[in-house]
Amino acid sequence: MAIIQGLEWTFNTVAAEYDKWSPTYIQPLYDDLLAYQPINPASHVLEIGIGTGQATAPILKTGCTLTAVELGDQLAELSRQKFAEYQSFSVVNTAFQNYECAENTFNLIYSARAFHWIPEDIGYPKVYAMLKSGGAFVRFAGHPNYSKEQGELNAEIQKVYEEYMPYSKPSPQFTEEDAKRKSDIAGKYGFVDISFKLYFRTRTYNSDEYASLISVYSNHIVLEEGKKACFYNGIRSAIRKHGGTITLMDTIELNLARKP
Numbered sequence: 001m002a003i004i005q006g007l008e009w010t011f012n013t014v015a016a017e018y019d020k021w022s023p024t025y026i027q028p029l030y031d032d033l034l035a036y037q038p039i040n041p042a043s044h045v046l047e048i049g050i051g052t053g054q055a056t057a058p059i060l061k062t063g064c065t066l067t068a069v070e071l072g073d074q075l076a077e078l079s080r081q082k083f084a085e086y087q088s089f090s091v092v093n094t095a096f097q098n099y100e101c102a103e104n105t106f107n108l109i110y111s112a113r114a115f116h117w118i119p120e121d122i123g124y125p126k127v128y129a130m131l132k133s134g135g136a137f138v139r140f141a142g143h144p145n146y147s148k149e150q151g152e153l154n155a156e157i158q159k160v161y162e163e164y165m166p167y168s169k170p171s172p173q174f175t176e177e178d179a180k181r182k183s184d185i186a187g188k189y190g191f192v193d194i195s196f197k198l199y200f201r202t203r204t205y206n207s208d209e210y211a212s213l214i215s216v217y218s219n220h221i222v223l224e225e226g227k228k229a230c231f232y233n234g235i236r237s238a239i240r241k242h243g244g245t246i247t248l249m250d251t252i253e254l255n256l257a258r259k260p
Contacts, residue, residue, distance in 0.1 A: 010221040011051060012072025018216045019052035019078055023203065025112065029140060029254050030058040033110070036256050037042055037136035039064045040206045044109040046130065049114020053079045056142070060086050060109070064224040071095045089192050097122055103129045110138040124189035137191060139255040143174035144248040148204070153242035158232035164227045168219050174251040186257035193258040209238035210246050
């Protein structure tokens with residue numbers, strides 16, 4: 001579903017559910033990230049918008065010192081508890097726009113599914129200033145689409161959305177052109193060695209699992225309470241009517257850029 005700006009606060013209201021249902025990322029992405037920017041126990045890393053740590057463990061396992069910035073207090077506390085065993089891990093509960101740090105501090109700054117909430121002309125210059133020379137800025141995100149093989153199910157689900165959430169439209173397929181366009185933004189702010197990679201996977205859910213998954217999407221969290229029961233019952237009914245499961249086709253993007 002398309003992102004509606006201004007809803008970044010919503011995830012904090014469903015922290016435990018978000019932790020349970022929000023998908024993690026695949027190992028080849030981390031392999032490519034760490035090949036581009038090797039990290040070790042001497043490295044200092046900043047994660048922007050940790051959420052509940054869906055993209056954190058593989059970076060922490062390098063032994064680096066990792067500071068996470070998180071707007072939501074419930075999300076921040078859940079992440080602190082989840083990674084309490086790592087003494088070199090800390091969470092700052094604030095918006096990235098308000099986070100203060102000395103320039104030339106970090107070897108790696110990365111953000112998974114969060115940097116799009118920050119105005120481009122604020123986020124990129126701030127990241128650039130905080131990175132050491134030779135340090136990397138890495139963004140990644142997943143872009144789910146319905147399986148085209150489930151055309152009848154997809155059409156019925158859209159009817160449910162049209163009735164209860166007409167403001168929420170399905171996202172078009174994320175393409176290489178989209179990835180390049182997003183990746184190239186970094187060049188406007190002085191970054192070099194810019195590149196991107198795409199990865200693909202499928203996820204399959206039964207009707208109850210899928211209802212739980214979409215319930216932690218920002219634009220679903222703000223659905224009127226009086227409509228939620230009917231909306232989710234409609235989604236479950238459509239899935240059960242068409243075989244009992246729904247498959248999502250993920251395109252996962254990795255954007256890489258370096259401070260010269």
